[in-house]
Amino acid sequence: MSVTLDIDHRQSGSTAPRHPEKQNRPQSPLLRKPEWIRVRAPGSDAFHTTRKIVREHGLVTVCEEAGCPNMGSCWEEKHASFMIMGDICTRACAFCNVATGLPKALDPDEPQRIAEGVAALGLAHVVITSVDRDDLDDGGAQHFARVIAALRAATPQTTIEILTPDFLRKPGALDVVIAARPDVFNHNLETVPGKYPSVRPGARYFHSLRLLQQVKEKDARIFTKSGLMLGLGETRAEIMQVMDDLRVADVDFLTLGQYLQPTRQHHPVIEFIEPAAFKAYEALALARGFSMVSASPLTRSSHHAGADFARLKARRAGG
Ligand code: SF4
Numbered sequence: 001m002s003v004t005l006d007i008d009h010r011q012s013g014s015t016a017p018r019h020p021e022k023q024n025r026p027q028s029p030l031l032r033k034p035e036w037i038r039v040r041a042p043g044s045d046a047f048h049t050t051r052k053i054v055r056e057h058g059l060v061t062v063c064e065e066a067g068c069p070n071m072g073s074c075w076e077e078k079h080a081s082f083m084i085m086g087d088i089c090t091r092a093c094a095f096c097n098v099a100t101g102l103p104k105a106l107d108p109d110e111p112q113r114i115a116e117g118v119a120a121l122g123l124a125h126v127v128i129t130s131v132d133r134d135d136l137d138d139g140g141a142q143h144f145a146r147v148i149a150a151l152r153a154a155t156p157q158t159t160i161e162i163l164t165p166d167f168l169r170k171p172g173a174l175d176v177v178i179a180a181r182p183d184v185f186n187h188n189l190e191t192v193p194g195k196y197p198s199v200r201p202g203a204r205y206f207h208s209l210r211l212l213q214q215v216k217e218k219d220a221r222i223f224t225k226s227g228l229m230l231g232l233g234e235t236r237a238e239i240m241q242v243m244d245d246l247r248v249a250d251v252d253f254l255t256l257g258q259y260l261q262p263t264r265q266h267h268p269v270i271e272f273i274e275p276a277a278f279k280a281y282e283a284l285a286l287a288r289g290f291s292m293v294s295a296s297p298l299t300r301s302s303h304h305a306g307a308d309f310a311r312l313k314a315r316r317a318g319g
Helices: 046-055 071-076 110-121 141-154 174-181 193-199 203-220 236-248 275-287 305-316
Strands: 082-084 126-129 158-162 185-186 222-230 253-258 292-297
Touching: 046 071, 046 082, 082 110, 082 141, 110 141, 126 141, 126 305, 141 158, 141 174, 141 203, 158 305, 174 203, 185 305, 193 203, 193 236, 203 222, 203 236, 222 236, 222 305, 236 253, 236 275, 275 292, 292 305
Parallel strands: 082 126, 126 158, 158 185, 185 222, 222 253, 253 292
Antiparallel strands: none
16 A cells, blocks of 8 residues: 555545644655565455445545555455544644544534444444544543444444543543443553653553553453554563553553554654564563454554454453
8 A cells, every 4th residue: 555645635625734733844754665564455346345335424434544554455354444523633643644633523423324334334343443532521432432322223233342542631531431331442552651752742651551451440341452553663671561561451452563654744664573573572462461462564453353352252251
């Protein structure tokens, strides 16, 4: 998949820059990707069917917004992951390709459209994520709950995984989301704590960690999941420390994938981590007690999420 240019392709059709806050950043050259990162271009009938269903229901996918390299293979299997509450984010993380700016008002019909889109795709497991909505009093927690309720009503057999923002300075928001009983609560730490100021400047490492821990404390039935992007300049020791922190927070499932730089204005790739090194991290993480670990250059938190959830459930049941 080609690198996404810093021009807008939001549903609004705006031609404004996707990342106005990054316009004056120094440009970092885009490194040539190693062969293990290359993916074939999408184009099958099944891929086009998925795109048609997504468009017909007016849905936003993180697959497109993040320029995910797995889009060809996922959409061929009708696995799309949805991004709710619009396609404009109030944060400006240095790694992320989602457009930044002032979001629009919430769409009250979105939960129903998501439910109908998921039913049309026939998804057994769905991943719902969102932009950060620091502009909303509850950070969008109620909207997450409405989407979960609409899915439960329309496709009760579909299991639901949510990938949430951090709800920083949104007291009570987490309780609203937990009360809606998603099957999996995912919140990505994204990187090691030492990189937060340059990679995730609007977030706080210990707040994110504590968010995951609180989910388990409040409802131990919900599976918890988190992930890191590697290749941002973090050290092995820092990665191991994050693994230990996540285990202290009782997180079940860890994902590790390669960071890819969306544009020259985004954080540079410092290193392409070899597949064998990902395998070694996977072994180290499993030894630390995670129930599931997915670690490879193309691992993304929503990649194969349905199959992974089935395995996670089987492991909890002792299978
Ligand atoms: S890995 Fe996730 S974000 Fe990427 S294409 Fe697949 S479902 Fe979409």
